[in-house]
Amino acid sequence: MSKNQVSRRQFLSYTLTGVGGFMAAGMLMPMVRFAIDPVLKANATGDFIPTKQKIADLTNEPVRVDYTFTQVDAWYESEVTSSAWVYKDDSGNVIALSPVCKHLGCTVDWNTDKANQNHFFCPCHYGLYTKDGSNVPGTPPLAPLDVFPFIEKDGFLYLGKAKPRKEA
Amino acid sequence: MKWIQEDMEMFVKAREYLDTVVIPLYPISFGEDVKQTANMTEFINLLTTQLERQFKGRLILLPGFTYFKKQDSDKLVNDLLQWENTLISEDFKHVFYVTSDSDWKLKEQELTGSLIWLPALPLELLDGKSRNTMIDDQVKQLLNLFVKRWHNEL
Numbered sequence: 001m002s003k004n005q006v007s008r009r010q011f012l013s014y015t016l017t018g019v020g021g022f023m024a025a026g027m028l029m030p031m032v033r034f035a036i037d038p039v040l041k042a043n044a045t046g047d048f049i050p051t052k053q054k055i056a057d058l059t060n061e062p063v064r065v066d067y068t069f070t071q072v073d074a075w076y077e078s079e080v081t082s083s084a085w086v087y088k089d090d091s092g093n094v095i096a097l098s099p100v101c102k103h104l105g106c107t108v109d110w111n112t113d114k115a116n117q118n119h120f121f122c123p124c125h126y127g128l129y130t131k132d133g134s135n136v137p138g139t140p141p142l143a144p145l146d147v148f149p150f151i152e153k154d155g156f157l158y159l160g161k162a163k164p165r166k167e168a
Numbered sequence: 169m170k171w172i173q174e175d176m177e178m179f180v181k182a183r184e185y186l187d188t189v190v191i192p193l194y195p196i197s198f199g200e201d202v203k204q205t206a207n208m209t210e211f212i213n214l215l216t217t218q219l220e221r222q223f224k225g226r227l228i229l230l231p232g233f234t235y236f237k238k239q240d241s242d243k244l245v246n247d248l249l250q251w252e253n254t255l256i257s258e259d260f261k262h263v264f265y266v267t268s269d270s271d272w273k274l275k276e277q278e279l280t281g282s283l284i285w286l287p288a289l290p291l292e293l294l295d296g297k298s299r300n301t302m303i304d305d306q307v308k309q310l311l312n313l314f315v316k317r318w319h320n321e322l
Contacts, residue, residue, distance in 0.1 A: 079296060079300075081300055101225060104224060104226070105224040105225050107224075123318075124224075124225045125185055125225065125226065140185075
C-alpha cells in the first residue's frame with residue numbers, strides 16, 4: 001500500500017484530465033456526427049425505391065415497372081408514379097431504362113410503332129431507340145436513354161436515380 | 169410542358185417542336201352542384217397533369233380556363249374562341265380542350281379546336297392507388313386520340 005501512494009497533486013491532475021476529457025468528448029461528438037452525417041445517410045438503402053417487380057420474373061421482353069415516390073414542390077408534397085422499362089439481356093443481366101425521351105422529355109413506349117418492331121418509340125416526334133436504349137441516328141433524340149442503377153432485395157427490384165450514359 | 173418558367177426556357181429553344189396546346193376547362197359553382205364542379209375540376213386537373221407527362225415534348229398544358237357555371241355560355245364560347253385565335257396566331261396547330269362539364273358538348277361545333285369530354289370519376293370513393301391506375305387508363309386512351317390527330321396532319 002505504501003508503495004502505490006497517490007499524492008494529492010497527482011490525484012487532482014488525474015481527476016481534472018478525466019473530467020476535461022469527458023467535457024471535450026461531449027462537445028466534439030455531436031460536431032463529428034454532424035460532419036459525417038451525409039456519409040452515413042448515403043450508406044443506407046434510402047436512395048433506392050422499391051418496386052413490385054420480382055427479378056426472377058423478368059424476361060428478355062421489356063416490361064413497364066411502376067414505382068412511386070414523394071415529390072416535393074416547395075411546400076406541396078405529392079405522390080408521383082414513374083416507370084422504367086426493365087428486361088434481361090442475352091447474358092441475363094438486368095437492364096432498367098428510363099422512359100423519358102432524350103429529345104424533349106415525352107414518355108417512350110416499347111414496340112408501339114408498327115414500322116419499327118422491337119424499338120422504343122417516342123410518339124411526339126417519332127424518336128426511336130434500339131432495345132439497349134441507343135438512339136437511332138436520323139431521329140430527333142441525340143442521346144441514348146438514361147439507365148437506372150438498381151439493387152436486388154428479397155428478390156424484388158429496387159431502382160435508384162436514372163443516370164445519363166456517355167457513349168452515343 | 170407546363171406553364172412554368174423552367175419548361176418555358178426549354179420551349180423557347182425548341183419552339184418548332186411544340187405545336188399543340190391543351191386547355192383544361194374548369195367549372196366553378198357554389199350552388200347545388202358545388203361538389204360536382206369541384207370534383208370535375210379535380211379530376212381534369214389530375215388527368216391533364218398525367219397527359220402532360222406523357223407528351224411533354226409536344227404539347228403545352230395551359231393553367232386552364234376557369235369559369236362560373238352561371239356565366240352566359242355564348243359569352244364563354246366567344247372568350248374561348250379568342251383564346252383559340254391568339255394561339256393560332258402564335259403558330260400552334262392543334263388546340264385541345266379537356267373537360268368533364270357536359271355543357272361544352274353542346275357548343276362543340278362552334279369551337280375550332282377538339283373538345284374532349286370525359287365523365288369525372290368519383291374521386292372521393294377511390295384510394296390513391298386505384299385512383300392513379302384509373303386515371304392512367306383513361307390517359308392511355310387519350311394518347312391514341314392525340315397521336316391520330318398528329319398523324320392526320322402529315
